[in-house]
Structure formats: structure tokens, C-alpha cells
Amino acid sequence: MSTPIVPVTAGTPVDDVPASGAVLGKISYRIPITYAVLAGAALLGLVGTMIGREGAWSQTTEFQSRYGDQWFTIPNFSVPSLLTVILLTVALLAAAVYGYLLTSGRKAVPVWLHIVVGVAFVLAFLTWAGAGKSAVIPVTSLLAGALALSVPLIFGAMSGIVCERSGIINIAIEGQLLFGAFAAAVVASLATAPYLGLVAAPIAGALIGALLAWFAVSYHVNQIIIGVVLNTLVLGLTSFFFSTLLADNSATWNARQPLGVIEIPLLSQIPIVGPVLFRQTILVYLMYATVILLQIMLFRSRWGLRTRAVGEHPKAADTVGIHVNKRRVWNTILGGAIAGLGGAFFTIGSGLAFGREMSAGNGFIALAAMILGKWNPTGALVAALLFGFSKNLGNVLSTIGSPMPSQILLMLPYVITIFAVAGLVGRVRAPAAEGIPYTK
């Protein structure tokens, strides 16, 4: 057998001997392994539990895409459950094999494959959950709800990025969200103008950010401790005002003031995606703007370059005349304002009155999203959406009576984060000077 002569270029393995890995560096099979785990879960957990069931082959799952009024709607449609699950599982297995081939050939796994795997797994899961049920799976409202639940997480994660990229750890996101929710509700109610609440919320959040910056920068208090203290402070303050003022005079102080839904013409008519993304309150549109702007500014602007320098190597920034602590203070205040704005979603954003402990741990999940997104706005966006989706999936499944307890799904964000921080999702590198006070 003759060996064909292959021109040697970068990335082309000269031979098939795996020992060449010693020269080129170890191949990481993280991605195909993750795919294989998902395919295996689908095979054992979904196909395995269905196939033995009596009449499994005749069961169907009904999906619904209608959501509000639209010019054009896809009617509800049913699929044969077991067959669909099997086909999707086969697709997952194929993706795992393809991913393995790509990786062992030292080629990058394309992004679309991630999306295919994710969508296939979720669809398989939904089909399985709705098999033989009289209830339909409301696809569009599932997505819309997921986006809604993600909004405070996304704002929170952006807040974390703005602070931590400059070197200040913001554990106070939870408190900033809560204070933003509180301020938005109270101001909107007093003024009977929901849009004024939208102004009050970031100011409230910025206030907490300023306190954090003040203690962290001027007094070098441990940033995690001061963050936790601020969370407790806000919780106490808002609860106190809630029981002394808001609860008794809710008509004046805590009336519902929902932000109106703004429909973007044309775009909102796209099936499934349209109403999810473009039939929203202004707060959601502000969220889109924040993520896009932050992604551009952080990596393409003077502010971003200086922010990252201050968070990575403050002394180097100082030697070129950048005021390290000033930059950190302003970023922390800005971060607080972003989280405060996110907090407005709990009250005026979802048309609710303020309630005790409304933020319900979202600030901490936002931090997890920030870490999972590797301190990048788009990465954190995807992570927050994932968290929001798994949370809403839990909600939806519990209403249609899923065979899987919804509590398990609600655990998902935390499980993912633990794996992410443990390094499974790739190298997670925090800004080098994070949490370290800067002194000359």
C-alpha cells in the first residue's frame, strides 16, 4: 500500500498516529463528549422509557405555535412521539460522531452544530414530555416566557461584566435588582407613570453600586463581603418599607404600573420568533441595546480598552496615566445602574406590584451566567437565556403534567454552572486583578 504524498500545511496531520498529539498538543474531546452525553441521555432517558410503554408507537405529541394575534399562524400540529424521539436521538448520535471526527482531525466544531444539537435535544425532550398528553406544548409561549425570565438575568450579568472587567467583584447584583424593582414600582406608582419608574430604577441600582465602589476602593473592604452586606441591607430596607408603607397604602405607593407592550411592525409577524422577540416592553428592547452596545464598547472602544486594562493589570494602566480607581468607581456605578434597570423588570416590566424578596436569587444566577459566558456580553447573554429557558421549561412542564419533576429542571442552571466553573465548558478566566484593591 503506497502512502499518498500530502502537502504539509498547518493543521494537517501528517499521519494518523495519535502520537503526533504529543507534538501538536493534546486534543480536547470536550465537545464530542458533551454531545455523546446528550445523545446517551436521549437514548436511555427518553427512548428507553418510552419504548416499553404500551401503545407507545401510537402516542402523539401536539405542538402549538400560536401566540397572540398574528396575520399568519401555523396551526397546531401533531407528531408521532416515539418515532420523532428516535429520529432526533439518531440525529444527536450522528452529531456526536461528526463532532468526534472533526475534533480528532483537529478541526473546529462549527457553531451551527451546537445549535442543531441543542435544538434536537430540546425538541426530543419536549416530544417525550408531551407524549400521549391531551395538553399541547406551547412552543412560542415557552420561548416568550424563557426570554421574560432571562431579562433580569441578562441585565444582571451585564452589570457583573461592567464591574468585574474593571476589577471590582459585584456580588451586590441581587440587591441592585431588588432596589431597582422597588424604586421602579414606587416611583411609577406615585407618579402614575410607568416610564418614570424606568428612570428611578437605574438610579437606585447606581446608588448601591456607588456604595460598593466607595467601600471597595476607598476602604479596601473585601468586595465579596461588602456585596453580601449590601444585599442584606437592600433586602432589609425594602422589606421594611414594604410592610410599613407599601402594604397599607398600595393604591398610592405600590399600584401596578405596567410598561406598555410595543410591537415592532413586520418583525413581530415572523412565525414563532417574531412575537417572542419583537412584541415586548421597552425594557426588553433596552436589554437588546445594552448587550449589543456593551459587546461593541468593551472590545472596540477606548472605554473598553481602559476598563479591561484596569481589570487585568492596573499598574500597567496607571503607568500610562489612566486613573485606575476612578475608572473602577465609575464602572461600578454604571454596573449598578444596569442591574437596577434590570430590576425594573420584576415590577413595571411584568406589570406587577412590588413584593418582598422579589429578586429571588436572580442576581446570583446572573453572576453564574456571567462566569459561564466568560465575562463576554454575548456569552453571558446565551448563558442567561439558557438559564431562563430551563426555568421556564420547568414551569411549562409542571402545568402540562410532565413525567419529570419540574424541580429537577429548576436545578439545571446551577448544575451547568458548577460544571462550567469546573472547566468543562472551556477555560474560564476571570479578569486577573479582580477583587484586588489597587494602591500605588
Add this chain to the structure above:
Amino acid sequence: MKLELQGITKVFGPLVANDHIDLVVEPGEIHALLGENGAGKSTLMNVLYGLYDPDDGQILLDDKPVTFEGPGDAVRAGIGMVHQHFMLVPVFTVAESVALGYEPAGPGGILDLGAARRKVEEISERFGFHVDPDALIEELPVGVQQRVEIIKALSRDARILILDEPTAVLTPQETDELIKIMGELKAAGTSIVFITHKLREVRAIADRITVIRRGKVVGEASPESTETELASLMVGRSVNLAVDKTPAELRDNELVVSDLTVLSGSTPVVDRVSFSVQGGEILAIAGVQGNGQTELAEVILGIDEAAAGSVTLDGKELLGMSVRERLRAGIGFVPEDRSTDGVVSSFSIAENLILDLYDTEPFARGVSMNLGKVAENAEFRTQEFDVRLTDIQDPISTLSGGNAQKVVLAREMSRPLRLLVASQPTRGLDVGSIEFVHKRIVAERDNGTPVVIVSTELDEVLALADRVAVMYRGRIVGIVDAREAGPAGINRDVLGLMMAGVPLEDAVQQAAGHQSTLASADAAADGKDLT
């Protein structure tokens, strides 16, 4: 641009880092600032660069007095600095690093990275740097990172460039390239202040040399001076701390270090070092700071790990033993940095005196401590070691450096010792304390303990040592017997040259061949005869 420093003084607590320093750098001149580590060179340059406020004195640029609030002011005035530890963000590209702080930007503060790239390319081309503007800093070798730093300074039109120990991290080839670059910069009219303690480089490149010692300017020299002259100027001829000591009486017990290698990452910081010390003698490890002495001392105690080799004490292998086992085997260790490694500063003096024995009789009884015994021990030890204090229960941070060091010595010498290792035992101490510490160390030697002293102070080395091992870049350049010390043999000049990496025989030759006026004065000051 002409730079003049007049009477610059900078004080850190009790330490006078710069004591009325005067310095003139003429336009287009390479001016070397020569001095040992800790002499105050970097402090002086940080003052000039606006990082520190001077306590006294003024800076003149082209004869006009200036004050710098921060590095930004210094940069605007035309001063550029390449720090010893590079001021580069590892995750930035070269173009981003060079642009930082002076970013070309369009509307909305959006960076014009194209302009930043062109700037890097232009300067890189002009001086033949070969730097890719899109490379990530953390992926570049140190030599190239240094060029990025130089590009950074030049991109801001620096007319005075300060290079702080620029060759400390470079390989010999990279050093040669740097020297070439410095020549080109000089030809382009840039004044360069070149901070170093390496004699060869100074002679190779400098137009003028100012020598600093212990925060003071001790003299000026021209590059025609011999390395011997420079070495003696740099090392100095200060008070001779003569220690009364009888000739060593060697015993059979010994510490044997053979082929010991310690790695930092993948580079050896201690490189196949072998020596032995017998009971009753003092071996001093001399050398400029950062040549592997610290690691050598730490690996003997076990707080650093050896990659290869062996360390045996009285025939017993120490490597592989835990620190506690080594202490129990009779090692006394005085760490280099007393305040971080020697004591727990918030603990009381009494507690610090039993840090190593807290869990043994008589200080411990089961799970509880016998505080009476702890106090008793403290009273006894502090008297024995003449520690001046108000109360043994005061935190040790209330003591002066000298008294704190006496506490460390008292603790380390209160066990029956089979070996004493002391790193920089008298750093930052006053003359009285130095004398006391030296006496105790000599007493330990006379007890028959092998003693290893690590010191960057030649005065101390010459005062204490029976033999001297000089380390340079992780290796022992040579071991000399101090009993042979004399005008024809081993003296301060020879050791100084060896500290700069000159092998023993060459150093002896050079020192003998170039007996200069400075060297004679040096020898005269030491009370030795010149032959």
C-alpha cells in the same frame, strides 16, 4: 532633552531610599545608573516617572523645573520608561498595548485600531524590531515584550527613555540586540537612562556612569573604568564590620548538597549546585539578589521543591521529608523576609517564640497550651537575645526590625541545631543589631553547627564567612576560602566580579591586573596592605 535631578530624597518609613541624589543626563547620552539591588535606583526612576512623590528635591528638564503628578505628566514631558516588570496587559494585542492610554479613537470613543497598528509597524520598521501588531502579549517571548515596551515609549515621543534593569530577564542574544537598539535610539537623539548592576553592559554601552549605593550617589565613572573599579565603587567601602572569630575548627558532621536543581516553570533557578558545609564552619552564599540563593535556602528547609539532586544532613537525605520533619531533624532557618515569613505579625512576641514548638512539651499539654511555660520561655529567650521590649504579650509588629530579627533568631536557635540556614540575616538592621546577630551566628558555628549564610552584602559575607560560594544565574561561579583572602588572593573586588558572573580565575587576574586608585583606596580602607 537634558534631564537634571537635584537633591532628590525619598523616604519610606525608616528607610531613606534616596538621599539627596543629584544626576545630570545630557541630551543624546546613554547614562548608566549603577548600583546593587536595593541601592535606590528604581525608586529614583519611579520618582522621575511620577509614580512616587519625592520628599525633597526637584526635577529639571532643559533647565526648567517640572513637577509630575503622575506618570501621565511625565509622559507628556517626554519621559518614557521600560519597567523591570513589564507594564503590559497579557491578554491585549501589541497594538492595543501600545495604544492604551493614548488611544486613537473616532466618534463615540470607538478605537481606530488601524491607526494603532500602523504606528506599531512604523516604529517597528524604523528600528528593525520585527513586532507583529496583532500578536497577543502573553504569547510573545520576553525579549519581544521588551521591544513592545520600547515601542510604547517611542510612540509617545519619548526623548528620555528610562530602562530599568532591562537585561535582567534577557538571554545573552537578546541582550546583544537590546544594546544594538539602544545605540540606534541614541543615534536618533534619544537620551537613555540605563539602570543596572551588571558591569559588562555598562562598559559596553554607557557614555557616563553614576554609581549609587544605599540611596546615595557615591561617585561618577567613565566607561573606560575597569570592571574592578566599578565593582568596588558599587559594592562600596563602608564601615568594616569586623567580627571576632577564631579559625574554624571543623567537625565531622556536615551538610552535603549535590547536583541540586530547582525549577521555576521550566527554567532552572538553581542549576546543578553542589557544595558541602562541615560542622564548625560558615559558608556564605554571595551573589546579586535573584540568582537562585533564595530558592536554594528554601529548598533546604523544604518550602521549595527540588527537581533533582540531593541534600543530606549528617548522612540523612532531607529531600522528601516534610518541613516539620526537617525542623525536628535540627534545621534552624532564618528566612529572607522576616515580616512575611519569619513572624506572624499580629501574634504576641511570646507566641512567635514558640511557633515551631507550640505542640510539644512543655508548651502543650494534650489539646491545651501551657501559657505559663510559654511566657516563661519568652522571658528567658528575650533576655538571652537582648530583645528590647515593653511586654512579651505585645504583638511582635510593635518591635523594631532588629529586635524582631532577634526574636526570629532566638526561636530558631532555641532548638538543638544540626544546621543553621540564615537568609539575609541582617537586612535592614542597625549597626548594633548587626553586630549582635553576627556574634550569635559565629557562636553557633563554634558550637559545631554547620552554618549557611545567604547574603547580598559583601561586607557581611567577608565578615562572617569561612568559605564563600558565589552564585550567578542559579549556578555557583566558584567557592573561595576566606582564609586565603588577601590582596593577592580573594578580596572584595574578586567577589564583586564573580557576582557579575566572571569565573574565579579570570576575576583574580582582572582584579590583580587592574589595581586602580579606587581599589587601592578600597584596600587601604579595609586596612590591608597592597603588594
